[in-house]
Amino acid sequence: MxxxxxxYTNHICPWAHRAHIALKELGLDYEEVIIDLDTPxxxxxxEINPRGLVPTISYNGTIIPESGIVAQLLADAHPSHLVPPSNTEAGAIQRARISFFVDTFFTKVWPxxxxxxxxxxxxxRSAASEALVAAIENNNVEDLLxxxxxxxxxxxxxxxxxxxxEVLTGSFLLRLLSLHRYGLLAAELPCLLEERTPRFWKWASEVVKQESVNYIWDEERVGTRTAKKIKALAQK
Ligand SMILES: N[C@@H](CCC(=O)N[C@@H](CS)C(=O)NCC(=O)O)C(=O)O
Known part of the structure; x- marks a missing residue:
């Protein structure tokens, strides 16, 4: 059954967005409750999530918070193309490779x-964007991919x-490829990625085209909101 x-989600949150990608890829129906992130x-x-963060999932009544854990629960409960079962050597190794790639992305590149x-x-901003491209080069991200x-x-x-x-990184790739249009990443970043890390660029460009990745994405809303928030922080 x-x-x-x-x-429990908000479409502007890249962490919550991970759950949307997993659910769509797995073809699972779900009810969505939007949590207003602008008010306490x-x-x-x-009571559902004492941390107050999104996402949280209720899966047949069991409450599970944290995007990575939600995505893992969904993939484990619904074996699919996303990740092989862990009870074979090949499956366990593929899972380890997935974890290592995601770790590399979030500890070396995304910062x-x-x-x-x-x-x-x-x-x-240009220096940080240059450092991002260098991090992809220096951590052999393209060979891992x-x-x-x-x-x-x-x-x-x-x-x-x-x-x-891609479930775990897709929402961040959407941002990586578009936020230069809102002054949040260097204007030259797409060219730098395409020239110096073409396999990464091709991968990211393909990922963001997938319906499961972009069906809740509203670039304009995320871009303008993030720019406004960052400006407000800088004025404090
Ligand atoms: N580690 C959490 C991070 C989730 C997170 O930071 N969510 C943000 C929105 S993107 C949130 O709920 N913030 C609540 C707030 O800022 O009050 C996860 O992966 O689920």
Whole structure:
């Protein structure tokens, strides 16, 4: 029987967005409850998730917070192309590779995008964007994505369909490829990525085209809101 799923979310949140990608990829129906992030969390939501963050999922009545854990629960409960089962050596190794790639993305690459968004000047923003491209080069991200001898598809390790890597990074790739239009990343970043890290660029460009990745995405809303928030922070 199909599970009863309620997703507590907000479409502007890249972490919550991960759950939307997983649910769509797995073809699971869900009810969505939008949590207003501009006002203090209401007591009923704090009872569901005392951290007050989105996303949280109710899966057949069991409450699970934290985007990475939500995505893992969905992938484990619904075996699919996203991630192989862990009870074979090949499956366990693929899971380890997924985790290592995602770790590399979030500890080595994404922090520079975050720094660029918070930069106080164009020079600082350009330096952070340059550091981001250098991090992709220096951490062999392209070889992790497309190692020799792997498949020839567009996704992680040449998969033909999305994997858990894209579930966990897709919402951030959407931002990486568009926030320069709102002054949050250097204007030259897309060119730098395309010239210096073409396999990463091709991967990211393909990921953001997928319906499961972009069906809740509102670039204008996220771009203008993030720019406004960062300006307000700088004036404090
Ligand atoms: N580690 C959490 C991070 C989630 C998170 O930071 N969510 C933000 C929105 S993007 C949030 O709920 N913020 C609440 C607030 O700022 O009051 C996860 O992966 O689920």
């Amino acid at each position: 199909a599970p009863k799923i309620i997703l 969390r209401e007591p009923w939501y704090l 520079h995008a975050f720094a660029a968004q918070k930069a106080g000047s164009d020079e600082e 497309y190692p020799e001898g792997a498949g020839s598809g567009p996704f992680f390790r040449g998969a033909e369909k999305l994997t858990q890597v």
